[in-house]
Amino acid sequence: xxxxAQSPRYKIIEKRQSVAFWCNPISGHATLYWYQQIxxxxxxxxxxxQNNGVVDDSQLPKDRFSAERLxxxxxxxxxxxxxxxxxxxxxxxxxxLLASTDTQYFGPGTRLTVL
Amino acid sequence: xxxxxxxxxxxxxxxGENATMNCSYKTSINNLQWYRQNSGRGLxxxxxxxSNEREKHSGRLRVTLDTSKKSSSLLITAxxxxxxxxxxxxxxxxxxxxxxxxxxxxxxQP
Numbered sequence: 688x689x690x691x692a693q694s695p696r697y698k699i700i701e702k703r704q705s706v707a708f709w710c711n712p713i714s715g716h717a718t719l720y721w722y723q724q725i726x727x728x729x730x731x732x733x734x735x736x737q738n739n740g741v742v743d744d745s746q747l748p749k750d751r752f753s754a755e756r757l758x759x760x761x762x763x764x765x766x767x768x769x770x771x772x773x774x775x776x777x778x779x780x781x782x783x784l785l786a787s788t789d790t791q792y793f794g795p796g797t798r799l800t801v802l
Numbered sequence: 803x804x805x806x807x808x809x810x811x812x813x814x815x816x817x818g819e820n821a822t823m824n825c826s827y828k829t830s831i832n833n834l835q836w837y838r839q840n841s842g843r844g845l846x847x848x849x850x851x852x853s854n855e856r857e858k859h860s861g862r863l864r865v866t867l868d869t870s871k872k873s874s875s876l877l878i879t880a881x882x883x884x885x886x887x888x889x890x891x892x893x894x895x896x897x898x899x900x901x902x903x904x905x906x907x908x909x910x911q912p
Binding site: 720727729731732742743795796 | 842846892905
């Protein structure tokens with residue numbers, strides 16, 4: 688089966704610019720996650736969707752980050768305006784059940800550099 | 803803050819040797835999972851151990867869990883150059899999202 692797809696793979700922007708990332712989960716997976724992974728650290732959950740509803744966005748900096756999952760399939764994550772500390776890899780993952788005991792499948796990530 | 807902390811932060815061994823990585827966490831968990839991340843790639847699920855289990859095996863992987871000490875270890879036996887990667891533990895505390903540790907970078911020298 689096809690894995691989790693993400694684009695773009697790399698993005699370089701100036702601070703205060705906006706940027707958007709796209710994720711296409713594994714077909715049929717109801718749960719979708721966006722993680723932020725800063726260099727040298729483990730992934731940190733930003734937002735979790737169940738179908739097109741938000742389950743957990745407690746760690747999403749809502750003043751600059753937004754995410755949506757239209758029709759419960761693809762998802763986009765947006766940063767506006769970007770700050771230097773947003774430089775990180777943004778990982779999308781999906782799983783077939785809401786319970787975290789189900790395996791999460793990760794995409795290759797988008798590496799963002801903010802100058 | 804991150805729930806799990808891996809130890810050591812970095813590990814370098816020769817091919818054929820065993821590699822042991824440890825993970826400590828702070829709060830009660832439902833299960834603990836280990837993931838591998840190759841350079842420039844996403845994470846790959848390796849193994850899950852539930853809170854009522856003490857040991858689990860999968861191929862060359864052996865995971866132990868000590869809930870009284872809030873710690874877990876991942877043992878990779880007969881390591882190969884292809885095992886070079888970062889390894890993360892992730893805990894499920896019942897909040898429906900995994901919390902990842904900071905990872906151990908493993909280098910296996912051929």
